[in-house]
Amino acid sequence: xxxxxxxxxxxxxxxWRSFFRHGLPDNPLDRSLVMTTNxxxxxxxxxVSRPSLRWSYSFGLGIISAILFALLVWSGLLLMFYYAPTxxxxxxxxxxxxxxxxxxxFTRNMHRWAAHAMxxxxxxxxxxxxxxxxxxxxxxxxxxxxxxxxxxxLGASFTGYLLPWDQLAxxxxxxxxxxxxxxxxxxxxxxxxxxxxxxxxxxxxxRFYTLHVAILPLLIxxxxxxxxxxxxxxxxxxxxxxxxxx
Amino acid sequence: MAAQTPVSDxxxxxxxxxxxxxxxxxxxxxxxxxxGPDDTVFAFPIVLLWEIVLSLGITLAIFLFxxxxxxxxxxxxxxxxxxxxxxxxxxFIGLQExxxxxxxxxxxxxxxxxxxxxxxxLPYIDHAREDAxxxxxxxxxKRIVVWTAIYAAVAMTAYIxxxxxxxxxxxxxxxxxxxxxxxxxxxxxIALIVILPALALWRLKANTRQVMLALFTxxxxxxxxxxxxxxxxxxxxxxxxxxxxxxxxxNPWDGL
Numbered sequence: 001x002x003x004x005x006x007x008x009x010x011x012x013x014x015x016w017r018s019f020f021r022h023g024l025p026d027n028p029l030d031r032s033l034v035m036t037t038n039x040x041x042x043x044x045x046x047x048v049s050r051p052s053l054r055w056s057y058s059f060g061l062g063i064i065s066a067i068l069f070a071l072l073v074w075s076g077l078l079l080m081f082y083y084a085p086t087x088x089x090x091x092x093x094x095x096x097x098x099x100x101x102x103x104x105x106f107t108r109n110m111h112r113w114a115a116h117a118m119x120x121x122x123x124x125x126x127x128x129x130x131x132x133x134x135x136x137x138x139x140x141x142x143x144x145x146x147x148x149x150x151x152x153x154l155g156a157s158f159t160g161y162l163l164p165w166d167q168l169a170x171x172x173x174x175x176x177x178x179x180x181x182x183x184x185x186x187x188x189x190x191x192x193x194x195x196x197x198x199x200x201x202x203x204x205x206x207r208f209y210t211l212h213v214a215i216l217p218l219l220i221x222x223x224x225x226x227x228x229x230x231x232x233x234x235x236x237x238x239x240x241x242x243x244x245x246x
Numbered sequence: 247m248a249a250q251t252p253v254s255d256x257x258x259x260x261x262x263x264x265x266x267x268x269x270x271x272x273x274x275x276x277x278x279x280x281x282g283p284d285d286t287v288f289a290f291p292i293v294l295l296w297e298i299v300l301s302l303g304i305t306l307a308i309f310l311f312x313x314x315x316x317x318x319x320x321x322x323x324x325x326x327x328x329x330x331x332x333x334x335x336x337x338f339i340g341l342q343e344x345x346x347x348x349x350x351x352x353x354x355x356x357x358x359x360x361x362x363x364x365x366x367x368l369p370y371i372d373h374a375r376e377d378a379x380x381x382x383x384x385x386x387x388k389r390i391v392v393w394t395a396i397y398a399a400v401a402m403t404a405y406i407x408x409x410x411x412x413x414x415x416x417x418x419x420x421x422x423x424x425x426x427x428x429x430x431x432x433x434x435x436i437a438l439i440v441i442l443p444a445l446a447l448w449r450l451k452a453n454t455r456q457v458m459l460a461l462f463t464x465x466x467x468x469x470x471x472x473x474x475x476x477x478x479x480x481x482x483x484x485x486x487x488x489x490x491x492x493x494x495x496x497n498p499w500d501g502l
Contacts, residue, residue, distance in 0.1 A: 031288040044293055047286040051379070053296075060300055067297075067304045091322040098319060109312035116502065117308065119337050130368075130462050131391070133455070136378040140369035147365045154337055161335050168501055170323035171332035179334065179341050182350035199325065238379040 043228040045236050052237035057132070061125035065153075066224060068118035073217060075111040083163065085209035087202050090165035115157050122153045134238035142230040145223055152220050159212040162205060173200055173208075318500055330482045330494075333501055340469050343476035346484060347409045348432035349425070356433065361465060372458040383455050390452070394443045394460040398467035401439045406475050410486050440464050 010016055011023045022033035035041045051057060082101055084093045097104035126146060129135055135143035162173045177200070181191040196203025231237065320329075334342045344353035377383035382391050409432075418427035443460045452460075478498050481487040489498060 025290050028288065031290045034290050041290075041294070044289050046289055048289050048293055050285045050287055053287070053292065057379075057381075060296070063297055063300055064304055067301050068308075070301075071305060071308060087323075094319055105316065106312055109315065109317045110308055112317035113311050113315070114308050116336070117304075123337075126365075127462075127466060131459070132381050133372075133378045133383060135369045135372075136375050137369070137373050139378075140373070143369045144366055147362070151362070157337065158335060164319055165323045166318075166320040167323055167327070167329050168318060168320045170325070171329045172335050172501075175332050175342060176334040176338050179338065179345065179350070179354040182354035184351065184355070187355070200323075201325075 043225065043232060045232045048236055049239045051239040057239075058237060059124075059128060061121055061128050062228075065118055065121040065125055066228075068114050068121055069220065069224065071114045072111060072118060075107050075114065076213065076217075078107050079111060080213060085163065085205050087165060087205055090163065090205060094164050094166070115160060119153055119157050122150050126150060132238065136238065139230075139234045139238060142227060142234060145227050145230065149220065149223050149227060152216055152223065156212060156216040156220060159208040159216065162200070162208045163212065165205065170200055173204070318502065331480055331484045331496070333476070333480070333484075336473060336477050336502065339476035340472035342484075343406070343472040343480070347406070348415075348436075349428040352429050352433045357436065364461070364465070368458065368462075372454050374453070374455060377455060382459065386452075387456055387459050390447065390456050390459050391463050394463040395467050397443060398439070398464045399471055402468045402471040403475075405435065405439065406471070407486075439468075 007024050011020075020034075021037040022030045025031045025034040032046045035044055035046045079097065082093055082097050082104065084090060094108075097108055099105075101107075129143065129146065135146075158173075158176060161176075162169045177191050177195060180194070181187045183190065192198060194204070194207065195201070196207050333339055341354060341358060344357060347353070377387075382388040414431055415428050418431070421427070422431075440461065443464060444457050447457050447460055475486075478489045479486050480498075481492045481496050482494055487493070492498070
């Protein structure tokens with residue numbers, strides 16, 4: 001008996017059919033349905049062009065950025081169980097995470113290195129898309145979504161930088177927000193809005209925390225979905241024109 | 247069309263209207279064997295397998311790195327004790343490096359604003375679709391990228407070193423008003439460094455794509471030079487030192 005005939009009773013069962021709307025994906029129809037009927041897979045195209053699958057074409061940098069984002073959400077959620085965003089408790093809870101929480105230091109390491117890696121991966125991804133001309137029509141809008149995602153990534157990393165509430169964090173954010181304040185008229189206002197005052201303090205910590213754990217990750221998650229969905233809608237990864245899906 | 251009776255000749259039907267005909271059958275592979283009409287494959291399972299392999303690989307890489315290198319945690323934040331040097335996170339340190347050379351409005355607002363604007367309008371300027379999906383568009387494009395990368399690396403390094411040795415801001419402090427010495431003049435120098443390769447390419451009849459390749463390369467290489475300079479070569483007092491000769495035991499990598 002072949003493998004598919006062994007599995008047919010399972011994939012034809014009412015329970016299986018209530019979960020999945022397709023049979024075993026060993027034929028073109030079911031391979032299409034597995035992508036289109038699944039909420040996680042439907043961001044992918046059903047068919048991809050062979051040239052665009054070559055490692056040396058894309059280096060997988062977009063997917064790598066998304067994977068790093070997932071790693072960051074996971075390690076960040078673990079850290080959230082212990083971290084308290086007040087200037088009295090932030091630093092002691094950081095010490096707790098490093099000294100007493102099981103695998104705390106390791107989780108924090110993962111979060112920090114994945115964050116740096118994500119900024120790097122996103123920048124490299126942008127360079128890849130530029131140098132392969134993958135931003136060209138009809139993909140202009142998706143390029144702009146990508147530029148916004150780059151800025152959001154920088155914002156997410158920057159807001160996270162303050163949270164340990166050590167000297168490194170405090171002075172990096174002081175220097176960083178000073179750069180923003182040089183904009184005429186709007187600059188000092190923007191700095192005050194971000195910091196919740198004229199200098200880095202309790203309000204800033206709470207604002208950075210809220211941006212870091214809620215607003216920016218939600219925006220990134222939303223825009224990444226749009227970004228990947230648009231790749232599919234625009235005909236997959238830009239490949240040489242003669243092999244592009246018309 | 248008038249009704250016509252095609253002359254049937256077994257396997258090679260002849261049609262009186264046609265200027266072409268099937269004249270021979272050849273055994274062999276056509277160019278499209280095992281390929282869809284657009285050379286595509288089903289995303290399931292190849293793309294998902296790729297994603298799983300990448301996920302495991304990236305997680306493992308971060309995992310191993312986290313085992314050997316600890317995330318830094320310094321003393322508790324103290325607003326009354328400034329660290330020396332006080333540096334922005336590495337991805338903003340290029341801007342901090344620029345701030346050393348010119349007026350903050352130019353370095354902190356105009357230049358980053360111009361960069362974001364350049365990125366946003368880019369696909370509307372460079373919109374020819376022919377070379378989409380081809381690295382550097384052509385062999386000439388590749389040469390342009392390599393040469394502008396070398397040019398930008400040399401020009402930006404020279405600018406940082408020269409401006410550090412003979413600071414324009416200091417030389418012209420008593421001669422010219424501040425907005426010229428610190429604003430207009432450095433901005434003009436940076437603009438010249440950026441525009442020079444574009445002008446040269448224009449003279450060489452390069453197309454829009456090739457000019458954009460040069461501009462983007464100048465942007466990204468300059469950002470790398472400024473970041474490396476700010477991150478590795480700036481020590482106490484944000485002065486230039488060789489990374490292995492930092493005073494006071496300062497190690498730039500500690501602040502990552």
